Amino acid sequence: MRIDSHQHFWNYDPKRQEWISEEMSRIRKNFTPGDLYPLLQDAKLDGCVAVQADESLRETDFLLDLSAQHEWILGVVGWADLGKDDLDQVLDHYASQEKLVGFREVLQAKDPRYMLREEFVRGMHKLKERDFSYDLLLFPQHLDAALELVKKCPEQRMVIDHLAKPLIKDGEWKEWKKKMSPLAERELIYCKLSGIVTEADWKKWKTEDLLPYLEIVLELFGPERLMYGSDWPVCLLAGEYEQVYRVVDDFTSQLSPSEKDRIMGETAIEFYKI
Template sequence: MIIDSHQHFWIYDPKRHDWIGDPIIQKDFTPEDLKKIYKENSVDGCVAVQADQTLGETDFLLDLASKNEFIKGVVGWIDLRTKNIDDTLQQYKDHKKLKGFRHIVQGEPDPNFLLRPEFTRGISKLETYDLCYDILVFPHQLGAVLEFVKQFPNQKFVIDHIAKPYIKDGFYDGWAILIKEIAKQENVFCKLSGMITEADFNTWTPTQITPYMELVLEAFGTSRLMYGSDWPVCLLAGSYSKVKDLVVNFVASLSDEEQQAIMGNNAIRFYNLK
């Protein structure tokens, strides 16, 4: 079974989605659009991930998931820093397709945002509800990530987009050192996603991206990597099939069991998908 562990839906709004600067993705992206693409690419299901930091976004994704069987799980957003975090988590505890939360930490000016007491207090509540946390950061924030994940050895974490290394500029070493350290924490997984948009949109090649994929494969192993498309953001640099083929071709030399793990089974296990 192939599970896309990372994709987005939105009804485009210029104010709410002001981070979307390219006309290619300045439009609506719905389950009907993705269903066709999945049929063409033999993808069985997905995890829908927040793109807007509101409770309305979480409710929007849960509503879509309730109406579309192929949306197996939702990674929503709540303000983990609020004093009434327990009340909010209780509010969502009966939503079976809610699998975790994410904050757009890459957009926070504070490099130590993840380590702030009000945020870590919220994170400390997630394990009780069997909820995962997606870590979205840039490479310069990985030092804080390392300290962060060490604080919560029993919390399930996943690094989105291999931590967005600066592939276009060829930067590698600093990112690689910290990724390897973070991967020593066995509760941390990593998504093979969002890579082509960190390279040059128009000139990237698999050869350019392969060293980064090799590093995370070495660091996390085949049991803690999962395929994700980052659709529709990926469309800035390539079609869905190009994104999928990039990962499929990379893992082709692995055993069938290892390929199946990365292409779907690890996501099923991490997010407890049904």
């Protein structure tokens, strides 16, 4: 099975999506399953994983409702505040939702030490107890703290979204690789080939700009712990869905068929237990 491991849906609201600035006007509108499905079909993908874009339980419910209406939405990465005292009740509330595969918070918008708070680490252990995964949405400056978190939660499955957003536009990779390497040594840490075009120059990026970063994570994680994700519709800021898909599809064509299959779907199925 071939799947897109990372995309979003929303009914645009300027208050809820206040992160969408004026320069992002392309995505200041609704994005629904009806918009995505033809794109998945064109790319010969069987389904997707819908990931939270708003920090609220309402967002989790919204995505779960969509997944119930569309069988090809194979999993949902919802939101929960891991540091809250009522986390047990929240997780128990969602226990019957088979398509809820994991959780995410917008850690990139917070101080790196935020994820090392005692209550956050305790919440991560509660996810492990219930076999939920966790998506790490980070910038490179968060990677040191992420490694500390992983050491505190060594049995928790985590995936780094968007390669931790390296400074592709600036061509910087050495320090980013240095910080990614110890995370990649942990067998339960995965990485998504997603969100890279929006870290490049939106108007002038070329595939050649992205290849060094793809090659580095392939070296570090191997096909067994890499998964394709479009980051649609955010990717539309820098390119159409087909362009984003083609970058990863072409890149993985250098690999054996079984290795390509891992990146284009099997890794995500394994990680999210779809």
